Amino acid sequence: MLRAAMSNPFREDLVSRSRAEACTVVIFGATGDLTHRKLVPALYNLGVDGELPHGVKIVGFARRDKSDAEFREGLEALNKEVSRSGHDPELWSEYQESIQYHQSEFNDIDGYKRLAERLDAIDRERGGAGNRLFYIASAPEFFDVILENLKSVGLSSAAKGCWSRVIVEKPFGTDLATAEHLNKVVNNTFAEKDTYRIDHYLGKETAQNIMVLRFANAIFEPLWNNKYIEQVQITCAEHLGMEGGRGGYYDKAGALRDMVQNHLLQLLSLVAMEPPTDLSADGVRDEKVKVLRSLRQLDTPKAIRENVVRAQYTSGHIQDKSVVGYREEDRVDPESMTEAYVALRMHVDTWRWSGVPFYVRVGKRLPKKATEISIHFKSPPNVLFNAIPGAAAGGNVLVIRIQPDEGISLRMVSKLPGTSLRMEPVKMDFHYSTSFGKGSPEAYERLLLDAMAGDATLFARRDEVEEAWRFIDHIEKAWHESSEAPEMAEFSAGSWGPKAADELLEQDGNSWRRL
Structure with missing residues (x-):
């Protein structure tokens, strides 16, 4: 089994840091290379090491027509190739049960409404309202529309006692003007404290x-x-x-x-x-x-x-x-x-x-x-x-x-x-x-x-x-x-x-x- 993270509220390797909390990770652009080669293997390795909070779910959001099973098969093929900790079929079998696929165009508001219903169902299954982490790994031209649609259906707001955060991949703009525009769109959707502009070199x-x-x-x-x-x-x-x-x-x-x-x-x-x-x-x-x-x-x-x-x-x-x-x-x-x-x-x-x-x-x-x-x-x-x-x-x-x-x-x-x-x-x-x-x-x-x-x-x-x-x-x-x-x-x-x-x-x- 994937090892559950320890119950200690602080990580042993850096006691001043709060512990990660269980959430549903929604990845936009889920059929892309970043998801297959980096994001899903990273979550798998965290699970193998016992760092991943118990109850984390993954929902891939993309335009291609795929079933959950087809999506998982593609992820497994790449995980076998790139996973830092190797690939254990038994562990993967457990891990993939937390993975779902959601098909929609990025500019289809109905797709976001269906996503909201799906996330609510996951939360009910987990027992109450939950935390959401939205990872925008799509092409940059879709950043604006994804953020605006998340706000339109209320997904950028968290239930009481929970949080809703967004990770935005690079490139964050192509010059100062586009970066300022994207910052404005992001901050109109999520609070700055809930906005995570990623630079993998810092990791x-x-x-x-x-x-x-x-x-x-x-x-x-x-x-x-x-x-x-x-x-x-x-x-x-x-x-x-x-x-x-x-x-x-x-x-x-x-x-x-x-x-x-x-x-x-x-x-x-x-x-x-x-x-x-x-x-x-x-x-x-x-x-x-x-x-x-x-x-x-x-x-x-x-x-x-x-x-x-x-x-x-x-x-x-x-x-x-x-x-x-x-x-x-x-x-x-x-x-x-x-x-x-x-x-x-x-x-x-x-x-x-x-x-x-x-x-x-x-x-x-x-x-x-x-x-x-x-x-x-x-x-x-x-x-x-x-x-x-x-x-x-x-x-x-x-x-x-x-x-x-x-x-x-x-x-x-x-x-x-x-x-x-x-x-x-x-x-x-x-x-x-x-x-x-x-x-x-x-x-x-x-x-x-x-x-x-x-x-x-x-x-x-x-x-x-x-x-x-x-x-x-x-x-x-x-x-x-x-x-x-x-x-x-x-x-x-x-x-x-x-x-x-x-x-x-x-x-x-x-x-x-x-x-």
Whole structure:
């Protein structure tokens, strides 16, 4: 049997967090890849681990005509392939009894009325009114109509003593104006405290650990400032291109809007934020918003040319396999001016970070898949050991690996054994899987559980989203509307990006860390 969650009102791993409560999870866009590969397997794994509250039900809402049995069969096939904890047929047989399918068009109000009746029936079967968690995993063009229809039939309001919450997937808008519009629609439907804008990067174990690393370790926090840190690098490398028909979406979005606006600015905020007043959701998010508001705006064509590089990959080789260039990819415009790679030099204009460059890069068709943050400390004075010819160059580097091998490492200099004085860089390395004897939960597992517990710490607040778009919009506007837009650089697939991105750091006497 799936293990029921413990009755303790607080989780043992973080006693300040309230426990998740049983609810009915309604997933809009339930026949899509996200539901099959991430959401349903995440709920299954939570059940296997004994974390899922007893009595959770799942209702898939989508347009295709399917029976409950057909829907469950498709989910099981993918769960066998992707489940973190493996697939147990006996456990799945029990788990799938909580899964139902509801067919309706997203704009059909009668479908929502039938959904309300179905949810009421589930609540009666469970014994009284219940909690509802609505997960909007549909295409973005349906976000508005789904939210408005939920309100029209009263599903956004909770019965006394219960709650009704909504999780909205990315992309949350395509620019500041659309994000503000969507925020208005959401807040006219659900209260801000019941709105969860998801960014799955924040559910990754190492991303969560950034604050613990900084604020719970006295050896780091006193050094976490411009007196000791020379630069910060954030890299998100992806070896894949436009497989699976992704080119149609990506060619409209691009690397800047698809990754930097949400994932990477969130990571930057966690690195650069001040200590929060407490560990409440708003306490943490207040400090993240301050970082976004402190970003030096790249609001002129000159500033963008000097601090941003955009590029597309040309044909090349990835893992000994020949691949085509970006403009030759399926569903990509042959004359596309959408970036598949972007590198930025950013500054956080606060007392703590004045003068410290933050270098951010993300790209497709790079040599490997990896996301990491590297904190580069200043080198000691060029005397004593550092003055010896052939001494190891560079200062200490703290690396926070977000994926795929989650962990933390610290580079330092040590003397080689022997009679002569020779020094080499060495690495202290921490891996989650080996240190704690088990792999980290999937990001969606943590985020779904937090939404059931009413903990919004790892979700973006309205002002976070809008401040991030405000920064990104200046760059997008210069690229697509200015006569002074920088040229689109190119790099061979399988390399680490265009020469212009290397030159961006060389201007400061720095270079990208080799992953």
